[in-house]
Amino acid sequence: MTNTEQKNAETVIAFIEELRQRGELEHTDQFFAPQIGEAFSDRQFAVDEIFAQGDKVIARILITGTHTGMFAGHAPTGQSAKITQFREFRLADGRIAEQRAWVDTGTLLPQIQARK
Amino acid sequence: MKTTVQQNIETVTAFIEAFWNRSDFDCVDDFLSADYQEHSYQSKEGLKQFAGKILEAFPDKRYSVEEIIAQEEKVLVRMTVKGTHQGVFFGHAPTGNPIDVTLYRQYRVEDGKIAEHRGWIDMITLWSQIKRDIA
Numbered sequence: 001m002t003n004t005e006q007k008n009a010e011t012v013i014a015f016i017e018e019l020r021q022r023g024e025l026e027h028t029d030q031f032f033a034p035q036i037g038e039a040f041s042d043r044q045f046a047v048d049e050i051f052a053q054g055d056k057v058i059a060r061i062l063i064t065g066t067h068t069g070m071f072a073g074h075a076p077t078g079q080s081a082k083i084t085q086f087r088e089f090r091l092a093d094g095r096i097a098e099q100r101a102w103v104d105t106g107t108l109l110p111q112i113q114a115r116k
Numbered sequence: 117m118k119t120t121v122q123q124n125i126e127t128v129t130a131f132i133e134a135f136w137n138r139s140d141f142d143c144v145d146d147f148l149s150a151d152y153q154e155h156s157y158q159s160k161e162g163l164k165q166f167a168g169k170i171l172e173a174f175p176d177k178r179y180s181v182e183e184i185i186a187q188e189e190k191v192l193v194r195m196t197v198k199g200t201h202q203g204v205f206f207g208h209a210p211t212g213n214p215i216d217v218t219l220y221r222q223y224r225v226e227d228g229k230i231a232e233h234r235g236w237i238d239m240i241t242l243w244s245q246i247k248r249d250i251a
Contacts, residue, residue: 001187030238030240030241031241031244032240051185051186051187051190051192052187053121053185053186053187056183056185058183058185058192060192060222072240084236086194086220086236088183088194102194102218102220102238103238104220104236104237104238105237105238105239105240105241106219106235106236106237106238106239107236109239109240
């Protein structure tokens, strides 16, 4: 990582912490995203990995919570669930100029489907 | 001279094109290392079987790389897959519905060969596209 890439990664990590404190870290553009905050309680967040190249930074974030509410038609199971989120940023002069977020449901669904 | 990071990006891009778009499943012998670790489909064989199922369900599938970032030996890719649901998909009869889904794949490249892979896909969006009634 170059110095700039290192600084960009640090800026993003600080911003992610800010989003967490504001309760906005689970927000994405996916149609079901508003349900995440209602369906999963005791949410914990960790940045599992961070990529920085040129003006781009992508963080892979792990959200851990308990499935205590309805999610995408799935009744609460009380199971602990691990949710992977990718949050992408473009920086300009050390500031965040753009971001997009996406949450993985391919590994989430098998964790919250009722045991048959 | 190309940096290793640039070469790794080219290796991953070429693999996605050959394997996921041209459905040349035997290309795993060229692209994947002998000790390849597959975290999403169990094994090299599991990867080929899964790709075969996707091809059956969405014969016109097309993967497009929308973002790619590399760091040391790792390469992370965001892409979309578009296609038409023309075959059975996990027990669901063909609907003729179009799909357009985002996925991420993370690779580790070692000495020019892909040595590790893990993938993530938005299955809720995919199921909503398959199950919706657009007739």
